[in-house]
Amino acid sequence: MNGRVTIINVASVLAILSLLAGLGAAIATFTGAISFDSYKLIFNLASLAWFLTSPLWFVPQLFGERWKEAGKGAWLRPKS
Amino acid sequence: MFTIFVVGAVATLPGLGDIRSLADFWTVLDTKVFTGVAPEGFEKLGFWHIMFFAWFCNLAMHVDLSDMAVFRYAKSWRYGLYSAFGMFPGHFMAWLASGIMVAAIGLKMSPGQMAVNAAGLAGAVAVVVAGWTTANPTMYRSGLALQTVTPNWPRWAVTLTAGVVTTILSCFPFFFMRLLDFVAIYGLILMPVGAAVFAEFWLIPRLGIRQYRAEQRGWFMSYALLGSWAITLAACYFMPIHLFYRWLPGYFIALGLYLGLAFVEDRLRPAVVAAAAGGVS
Numbered sequence: 397m398n399g400r401v402t403i404i405n406v407a408s409v410l411a412i413l414s415l416l417a418g419l420g421a422a423i424a425t426f427t428g429a430i431s432f433d434s435y436k437l438i439f440n441l442a443s444l445a446w447f448l449t450s451p452l453w454f455v456p457q458l459f460g461e462r463w464k465e466a467g468k469g470a471w472l473r474p475k476s
Numbered sequence: 477m478f479t480i481f482v483v484g485a486v487a488t489l490p491g492l493g494d495i496r497s498l499a500d501f502w503t504v505l506d507t508k509v510f511t512g513v514a515p516e517g518f519e520k521l522g523f524w525h526i527m528f529f530a531w532f533c534n535l536a537m538h539v540d541l542s543d544m545a546v547f548r549y550a551k552s553w554r555y556g557l558y559s560a561f562g563m564f565p566g567h568f569m570a571w572l573a574s575g576i577m578v579a580a581i582g583l584k585m586s587p588g589q590m591a592v593n594a595a596g597l598a599g600a601v602a603v604v605v606a607g608w609t610t611a612n613p614t615m616y617r618s619g620l621a622l623q624t625v626t627p628n629w630p631r632w633a634v635t636l637t638a639g640v641v642t643t644i645l646s647c648f649p650f651f652f653m654r655l656l657d658f659v660a661i662y663g664l665i666l667m668p669v670g671a672a673v674f675a676e677f678w679l680i681p682r683l684g685i686r687q688y689r690a691e692q693r694g695w696f697m698s699y700a701l702l703g704s705w706a707i708t709l710a711a712c713y714f715m716p717i718h719l720f721y722r723w724l725p726g727y728f729i730a731l732g733l734y735l736g737l738a739f740v741e742d743r744l745r746p747a748v749v750a751a752a753a754g755g756v757s
Contacts, residue, residue, distance in 0.1 A: 415479055418479055418480075418483050419479065419482070419483060419486075421483070421487075422482070422483040422484075422486040422487040423486060425486075425487045425490065426486050426487065426489060426490055426495075428490070432487065432490075432491070435487050436487075436595070436596040437596075439483060439487075439595055439596065439598060440595075440596045440597055440598045443480075443595075443598035443601070444598075
């Protein structure tokens with residue numbers, strides 16, 4: 397159970413980081429710090445990370461009853 | 477989805493001009509994005525048109541109450557407030573962002589090209605996912621509605637049939653290039669029904685009219701609803717204002733008509749004999 401809670405916690409943190417990475421890449425290309433092509437690469441990798449991690453964060457029940465139970469003990473999940 | 481809109485707009489802005497201040501940003505918006513020149517074959521829309529359309533384009537779901545098909549499973553009345561996410565970030569913010577992204581591809585009306593240019597493969601995936609998630613509840617609702625016509629069909633078959641038909645129809649430019657008018661018209665057609673449901677639930681008990689008369693008295697059809705729907709649509713048709721503005725006065729016309737006709741129908745129309753014999757009022 398604890399291992400699953402940890403995985404959900406890590407997934408939620410990675411999901412938030414992936415959102416921030418995407419936003420950061422856009423701002424960086426707006427300010428001229430990185431090229432448009434670099435922005436696209438970073439944004440697409442961040443999107444991939446988001447789609448891989450956010451289901452564990454938002455809908456752990458998709459992966460079975462044990463994950464659903466583990467979701468109740470995770471940090472950034474609704475408690476009710 | 478919201479992130480992709482914001483990110484795509486921010487990243488493509490430098491391609492439209494040198495922006496070093498808020499004044500530069502405004503100049504780029506004025507000269508490259510929202511130029512005030514409508515594409516060929518389309519009418520020019522101003523601020524109020526857009527504001528009303530932001531309201532109107534989901535009218536069928538909110539004011540017309542077709543969202544109730546999904547909200548009947550809501551655990552709290554507060555879930556209804558989630559509609560605001562579609563309304564404000566989903567319309568105002570996303571439309572502003574997509575305006576910038578469309579300008580970045582030379583104002584071509586091509587959502588796929590716009591998304592791929594602004595955000596690469598993630599943009600293309602976003603367009604597909606956006607279409608899918610938007611269509612999901614509507615497919616479910618249409619399945620429920622059509623099942624009243626074909627009660628012997630399982631719901632999955634009705635929903636699948638509706639999905640296949642609408643998918644084929646949506647491939648034709650007649651539908652996807654005139655989406656604004658199409659959405660406005662179907663919102664308008666449903667609007668008197670939403671007004672009647674609101675009146676039936678909230679207002680009619682307070683006015684001393686009996687609720688749910690058609691069901692209680694075994695009527696095949698409520699003439700109050702049919703009359704208020706038809707007269708409201710006729711009134712909206714002849715209103716000398718833009719299509720996007722018509723629903724708002726139309727809604728109050730529908731409310732007033734339904735209350736008046738329901739009052740008369742309640743007083744004058746008897747129950748069907750079989751229903752009355754079954755012990756209903």
